[in-house]
Amino acid sequence: MPLNEYGDALSVCNKCRCGYCNNECPIFQQYKFESMSPRGKNFLASAILRKELGQSNHLAESLYRCTLCGSCKVACPPQVDTPSIVKALRSDLVENGLVPKAIHDVLTNTLRYGNPWGENPAKRSRWGQELHVKSFNDCAPSSILYFVGCTSAYDTRAQEIAKSMVRVFNKAEVDFGTLGNEEKCCGSPILEIGEKGLYEKIATENIESFRKHRVNNIVTTSPHCYDAFTNDYPELSENPGVQHYTQFVAELIDQGKIKMSRSLRKKVVYHDPCVLGRRNSIYEAPRKILESIPGITLLEMDKTKENSYCCGGGGGMMWTRELFGERPSTNRAKQARDLEPDIVATSCPFCLINLEDGMKVIGMDDRIQVKDILELVSEAL
Amino acid sequence: MATHSQLYEELAKIVGEDRVSDSDHELLCYAKDRMPLPDRLKFKWKPHVVVIPKTNEHCVEIIKLASRTKTPIVPRGAGTGYNGGVIPTRGGIVLTTVDMDEIIEIDEENMTVTAQAGVVLETLEKELNKRRLRLGDDPYPRQSATIGGRVSTNGVGYLVSRYGHVQDMVWGLAVILPDGELVRMGGKYRKSSSGFDLKHLFIGAGGALGLVTEVLLKVYPMPEVPMEMHCLKCKSFRAGLRIIDRIIRKDLTTAFLRIYDSAALPHFMGVDSGSVGTRMSPEEALVLVGFEGVRELVEIQKKIVMKLAMEEGAEILDRKIAQEFWEKRHKFGTSKLTQSSMDFTEEFSIPFSEMETFQKRSMNILKKHSLRSGGAGAGRRDGRDSLNEAGITYFIDERDEDEFARYEKAQDELVALSVELGGAITAAHGVGLRLVKYMQAQHGSSLNLMRRIKQMLDPYNIMNPDKVVPAETNHAIE
Numbered sequence: 016m017p018l019n020e021y022g023d024a025l026s027v028c029n030k031c032r033c034g035y036c037n038n039e040c041p042i043f044q045q046y047k048f049e050s051m052s053p054r055g056k057n058f059l060a061s062a063i064l065r066k067e068l069g070q071s072n073h074l075a076e077s078l079y080r081c082t083l084c085g086s087c088k089v090a091c092p093p094q095v096d097t098p099s100i101v102k103a104l105r106s107d108l109v110e111n112g113l114v115p116k117a118i119h120d121v122l123t124n125t126l127r128y129g130n131p132w133g134e135n136p137a138k139r140s141r142w143g144q145e146l147h148v149k150s151f152n153d154c155a156p157s158s159i160l161y162f163v164g165c166t167s168a169y170d171t172r173a174q175e176i177a178k179s180m181v182r183v184f185n186k187a188e189v190d191f192g193t194l195g196n197e198e199k200c201c202g203s204p205i206l207e208i209g210e211k212g213l214y215e216k217i218a219t220e221n222i223e224s225f226r227k228h229r230v231n232n233i234v235t236t237s238p239h240c241y242d243a244f245t246n247d248y249p250e251l252s253e254n255p256g257v258q259h260y261t262q263f264v265a266e267l268i269d270q271g272k273i274k275m276s277r278s279l280r281k282k283v284v285y286h287d288p289c290v291l292g293r294r295n296s297i298y299e300a301p302r303k304i305l306e307s308i309p310g311i312t313l314l315e316m317d318k319t320k321e322n323s324y325c326c327g328g329g330g331g332m333m334w335t336r337e338l339f340g341e342r343p344s345t346n347r348a349k350q351a352r353d354l355e356p357d358i359v360a361t362s363c364p365f366c367l368i369n370l371e372d373g374m375k376v377i378g379m380d381d382r383i384q385v386k387d388i389l390e391l392v393s394e395a396l
Numbered sequence: 397m398a399t400h401s402q403l404y405e406e407l408a409k410i411v412g413e414d415r416v417s418d419s420d421h422e423l424l425c426y427a428k429d430r431m432p433l434p435d436r437l438k439f440k441w442k443p444h445v446v447v448i449p450k451t452n453e454h455c456v457e458i459i460k461l462a463s464r465t466k467t468p469i470v471p472r473g474a475g476t477g478y479n480g481g482v483i484p485t486r487g488g489i490v491l492t493t494v495d496m497d498e499i500i501e502i503d504e505e506n507m508t509v510t511a512q513a514g515v516v517l518e519t520l521e522k523e524l525n526k527r528r529l530r531l532g533d534d535p536y537p538r539q540s541a542t543i544g545g546r547v548s549t550n551g552v553g554y555l556v557s558r559y560g561h562v563q564d565m566v567w568g569l570a571v572i573l574p575d576g577e578l579v580r581m582g583g584k585y586r587k588s589s590s591g592f593d594l595k596h597l598f599i600g601a602g603g604a605l606g607l608v609t610e611v612l613l614k615v616y617p618m619p620e621v622p623m624e625m626h627c628l629k630c631k632s633f634r635a636g637l638r639i640i641d642r643i644i645r646k647d648l649t650t651a652f653l654r655i656y657d658s659a660a661l662p663h664f665m666g667v668d669s670g671s672v673g674t675r676m677s678p679e680e681a682l683v684l685v686g687f688e689g690v691r692e693l694v695e696i697q698k699k700i701v702m703k704l705a706m707e708e709g710a711e712i713l714d715r716k717i718a719q720e721f722w723e724k725r726h727k728f729g730t731s732k733l734t735q736s737s738m739d740f741t742e743e744f745s746i747p748f749s750e751m752e753t754f755q756k757r758s759m760n761i762l763k764k765h766s767l768r769s770g771g772a773g774a775g776r777r778d779g780r781d782s783l784n785e786a787g788i789t790y791f792i793d794e795r796d797e798d799e800f801a802r803y804e805k806a807q808d809e810l811v812a813l814s815v816e817l818g819g820a821i822t823a824a825h826g827v828g829l830r831l832v833k834y835m836q837a838q839h840g841s842s843l844n845l846m847r848r849i850k851q852m853l854d855p856y857n858i859m860n861p862d863k864v865v866p867a868e869t870n871h872a873i874e
Contacts, residue, residue: 029438030738030794032430034474034540038516047448047495048417049425049475058425067439073419090539092727 018103019064021096028057028095036087036097041325041343042080050077053087053097060100063107075113078104080339082332083207084289084325101330105209114208117335122210125217129199130165131334140195142167142174146181151192156229159184159191159263160255162244164237165200166333166364172371173364176236179389180260186396187272191234197224201235203243208331218243222252233257236389238291238363239329245295259291261300261362264392268307275395278310281357283391285313286347286370287323288363301362304388308395314354324350326373328365341376348373352383359385398465400444403489406465407447410457415448415495422446426472426490431480431830432740432792434800441483443470443490450495452570452578452609459607460576462489466856471603473514473545476537478740479828481549481602485862493544496609499523506584508567510612513544528618532559538726544608549826550600552743552785554725557776558651558688559616562599568612569595574605574854582612597849602826602864605853619688623651625718626698628683629676629711633657633772634752636681639708640776640783641748643685646704648697652686652722653776653783657755660771663739663789665721683710684718737791739770740803742810743824746774746786750817757813758788765806767792767799785823786814812837827864835866 036053037043049055056078062068083098091097108114114122124133140148142163151160161184167177184191202217225233233255235241241259248254267273283305291297298320305313318324327333327342336342348370351359359370367387374380398406400418407416417423423442444467449455462469468488475482475492484490493514500510504527511520517538521531535541535553546562547569559565568582581595582588598605630636636655643650656664658676665682676682685701687694702712746754755772762769770789776782788810792803811821811834821838822831835843843865850857850865857867 026795029428030430030432032428032476033537034476035537037474038518038540047415047492048422048446049492050417050419050422055425058428059421062421062424062439065435065439068421068424071419071421074421077421 016099016103018060018100018107021060021100021103022064024095024100025057025061025064027093028054028097029061031093033092035090035092039086039090039322041084041086041327041346042082044346045341045343046080048077051080056081056101056104057095057097060104063104070108070111070113072113072115075108075115076338078108079115079118079331079335081330082289082325082327082343083330085293086289086322086325089293089321102207102209106211107209109209115335115338117338118208118331121204121208121331121334122213125200125205126213130169131200131204132165132169134165134169136199137196139168139198140193142177143181143193146178148181149192150195151228151230154190154192156231158232159189160225160228160230160233161191161193162201162233162235162240163193163198164235164240164364166368167236168198170364170368172368176364176367176387176389179387179393180236182393182396183264183267183273183389187267194224194228201237201240201243203239203247204331204333206243206247207329218248222248225255230255234260234263236260236364238288238295239365242290242294259295259297259300259362260389261291261297261304264389265300265303268304273392273396275308275392277395279308279391279395280310282312282314282355283358283360284316284351284354284356286316286326286351286359286361286366287320288361288366289323289325289329291362292323293321301388304392305360308391311391314356316350316354318350326366326369328363328369333365342369342372344369344373345376346373348377348379352377352379356383358391359383360388360391361385362388398467403445403461403465403467406461407445407458407489410461411447411449411454415450416445418445426475426482426484426492429475429477429480429482431478431483431828432738432794432800432803433480434797435795438794441485442487443484444487446490446492448492448495452572455491455572455607455609456576456578458489458491459572459574462858463575463856466858468858468861470860471544471548471607473542473548474516474537474540476540477545477549477828478825479549479822479830481826481828481860481863483829485829488858491607493542493609496544500610502527502529503584504529507615507617508584508612509615510568510610511543513607513609513611514542517541517543517546524615525618529615530618531613532565532616533562536726543611543613547599547608547611548601548603549828551826552824554652556785557653557686558649563596565614566595566599566611567614569598569608570610571598571606571608574856574859578609579606584612586614600826602828603860604850604864606859621688621691621694623686623688623722624694624698624715625652625684625686625722626702626715627713627718628685628705629713630681630683631709632679633681633755635708635710636683637748637751637774637783639683639705639710642704642708643701644776644782646700648700650685650697650701650776651688652684654684654773655775655783656682656684656773657771658682659759659769660773660789663770664773665717684721686718686722737768737793739789739791741770741787741789742807743785743787743822744810744814745784745820745823746814747818748782748784750819751783751786754786754813754817754819758810761806761809761813762788762790765802767802767806784819786819787824829863832863832866835864
């Protein structure tokens, strides 16, 4: 929705000013400037609507310091949808060419190479070469399309998620394939950055590709791809069935198709990714998987489920570290550390990378491992 | 005053560049708190620079700079105040304490806590709870309000009947005076009979005499029985007041004791006065009474109160309604906001004998000015005090200039009424900008003494000018 349709919601926030959101916002907790808080951003949005404030590069730097994690909306008594307001503000910045360079690079990379990382599209499927991952072309339409996602395809650490996914598929004898080098960004970060035109181009191409390959069932490892396909694509087209892998694997466990027999004997604390949890209410499936792994003691942080604390990877901020410095994952790593776990488990490639960095920053990476749930499942098989 | 770029550079030398900003959009964010303002004033008052100190040393140097350059400086906590206490009417520096967020010490043996001014009450409460301790101060915006802001506005909280006000819990303060001198006062004791009681000069001073940077608070043990709320339906506001009077004269120290008229129910209780379980006629009132503490004492107090209520003809309602009020106490004010209006509660101190008169006449004032009423209520203060905290709520749409003008007239009359009845013009949110014009009417000759104190400590009027003490040299606000 364009900004001017949020006038009433903004009016509510400007009158209320309770600031409950600020206390929950990982970005405000890090930078402490009001313009980087949800309440501050809403005030700026009102000022822009009343033409009291023009757009500028400085403004853009504040508006791109938001992971759209949604903790503000949960904390807000009148439930003002600040993440959507921020997205609307960003759309206007994009139109006026006022995005920070790091964000601009994400857009250019995605346009040119089909992924925000700027990696070579011809190398997209290289992670799976040794595993002999099939092309979806060689699968029946009733098979699973495993949508790998850009980060799990290219990032060497996150590739372990994809490799574990393949092991689980194979163990459960699931017929699956990928789009190989044809796979492109799902568009989620592009939409969050506010470049609606590019997002629609990408989404339309993906929808066309799903149609061409007669895809009926998709499993994603990234909650961001899952979210785009589930919540954003339906505006453009009817969609195939989509599951995040936590839902899919929980079902495999229920159906007895995989059996985890190796005991891991670890204390594990689970970190809810914002997009999987707060945005899509998937809280139980990941916990169910963890509880099914022999020897795991599951711990919960104070800030858990809908109150989970963002790792700092959403809303385009995965690519702005050099611009904006340390990520909120440092705070999250400290919260996890206080429970003295052996492992922090999560179910999102951004969270995996950021939390691992966070553990390094606080000097705990030699004692606390960060793993994706899929890696633990794969180890326990 | 120094040029803005000089100020920026000097401040950056003190705190580092990442803790200071003079970007237009950043400054705009500090133009307002919760004070109702029409749209034309909402974005008007911006600082020239905003600074985020971390330490006392930072604050000392910042205030020395302000003093040297005669630059106005406005201290700001979470910015949740009702009265514009953090609005930078003359530009200058906004000093925000949000990063002064260290809990310096929790002394379990002496049951005290020492915290930097920017610690959020909710954070403090959770840390204390881990040690079976709690704050005695439990205000509506606990989830965001800072302890420095609480002390500087001297607000009220939901636990006043049990523990009194924040002013009673502050045992020590660190304050930086307008010339940059850091002064510590008080200690881990309540009582001292030597010399002036200086800390009370700074409690409720709205940052006009100096910057509160550290607070030493008395804290309390967690009660064995957490708040158990009950709800009594009374035939009239007067009948409710009579029950309260009898509770007080029985010398019972209930943990919560308030009365609301029927118009207040939808706002404060989230229930329609005509709904099942309450079914109230307009003249009826609700008394909310809460118990906490040792189980045996809770039970015996409850028995006495219920007996007394029945003797007075009150109906004891399902206590779920009251308990829900308690659970939602930090949320209901804002959750009831509608798109077209904001709720606004004026809180006065009114002598008990005048409470009924106040309730009736204040409602008439709202009616006269066609303001939508959110009802009236009254609460008991500290322990054995009488009931003399009076609040009335109404709804205003800031965007409606005509309604805003009516609100301002009503406000004048409500304040005049509180003074006429021998009360205090505010019991909750401090003076700030909104109530400064009534200080003469409230304090008369003692305002002059306040002016002399302000003049002595802050001869250049740099500390939060235009707030609290209406200096004779103050610029007109508009």
